[in-house]
Amino acid sequence: xxxxxxxxxxxxxxxxxxxxxxxxxxxxxxxxxxxxxxxxxxxxxxxxxxxxxxxxxxxxxxxxxxxxxxxxxxxxxxxxxxxxxxxxxxxxxxxxxxxxxxxxxxxxxxxxxxxxxxxxxxxxxxxxxxxxxxxxxxxxxxxxxxxxxxxxxxxxxxxxxxxxxxxxxxxxxxxxxxxxxxxxxxxxxxxxxxxxxxx
Numbered sequence: 001x002x003x004x005x006x007x008x009x010x011x012x013x014x015x016x017x018x019x020x021x022x023x024x025x026x027x028x029x030x031x032x033x034x035x036x037x038x039x040x041x042x043x044x045x046x047x048x049x050x051x052x053x054x055x056x057x058x059x060x061x062x063x064x065x066x067x068x069x070x071x072x073x074x075x076x077x078x079x080x081x082x083x084x085x086x087x088x089x090x091x092x093x094x095x096x097x098x099x100x101x102x103x104x105x106x107x108x109x110x111x112x113x114x115x116x117x118x119x120x121x122x123x124x125x126x127x128x129x130x131x132x133x134x135x136x137x138x139x140x141x142x143x144x145x146x147x148x149x150x151x152x153x154x155x156x157x158x159x160x161x162x163x164x165x166x167x168x169x170x171x172x173x174x175x176x177x178x179x180x181x182x183x184x185x186x187x188x189x190x191x192x193x194x195x196x197x198x199x
Contacts, residue, residue, distance in 0.1 A: 040068050045077040052083035056090040063094040070098040073117075078110035085113060089120030096124055103132040106139060114142065115150035122157035133160045140166035148175040156182040161189035 039051035055062040055069060062069070069091070072084035085105055088095045102124065105117035118136055125132065136158075139151035148170055155163050167179040183189045 037065050037068055040065075040072065045075075045080055048072065048075065048077070048080045049083050052080065052087045056083070056087040059090050060092055060094060062087070063091050066091050066095045066098060070095075070101050073101050073105050078108075078113055081105065081108060081110065081113045082116045085116035085120045089116070089123040092123055093126065096126070099124060099130065099132050103135045106135055111142075111144035111147050114139070114144070115147045118147065118150040118154040122154035125158050130158050130160075133158055133163060137163050137166060140170065145172040145175060148172060149178060152178050152182060156185070159186075161186035162192045164189065165193055 036051040036054045039047045042048050042051070052069065052072065055065060066088060069084050069087045072080055073088075075081050075084065085102060088098055088102060099121065102117050102121050106114055106121075108114050108117065118139060121130065121132055121136060133155060136151050136154050139147055142148055142151070148167065149172075152164060152167055152175060155161060161182050164179050164183055167175055170176050170179070183193060
């Protein structure tokens with residue numbers, strides 16, 4: 001059947017090409033990260049947000065891009081600013097040079113940004129060695145419950161539960177309860193706020 005031979009060869013060539021495609025090397029993480037960093041400069045706010053979320057998933061591995069991430073704490077879009085704070089928090093202590101920028105974001109007009117900036121400060125700062133902790137204390141006057149809870153979480157993470165006293169006066173019951181729990185977990189905070197326990 002000579003007429004069938006060309007079709008058999010064609011089918012064989014197609015199968016070979018598919019096999020080569022299926023076995024091509026996977027894109028490296030570096031390529032994926034670089035692609036996301038390019039999108040941080042996109043005019044599309046959705047692309048900027050997705051790029052930040054992708055870098056956040058990389059955690060500490062995204063540390064080399066933290067400068068690009070920190071710039072977006074000043075983005076015009078609140079969701080992008082919030083994602084930038086989250087990404088810096090996921091990078092962790094390697095992002096300590098950007099603590100002042102996170103502290104500035106505690107005054108952001110958007111409550112979601114303020115809350116994530118507080119959480120990021122807790123994740124990025126060193127235990128009992130973060131000068132921005134006093135800035136977090138000022139959030140005890142914030143009008144948003146989520147922001148106050150994030151501030152309590154931040155100070156507890158930093159080992160600064162001794163600074164939680166203003167949160168006992170919160171208008172939100174959940175904040176007061178959380179403050180009691182976190183102070184109770186810290187012997188230093190208990191002694192400072194309530195004095196030594198009777199023997």
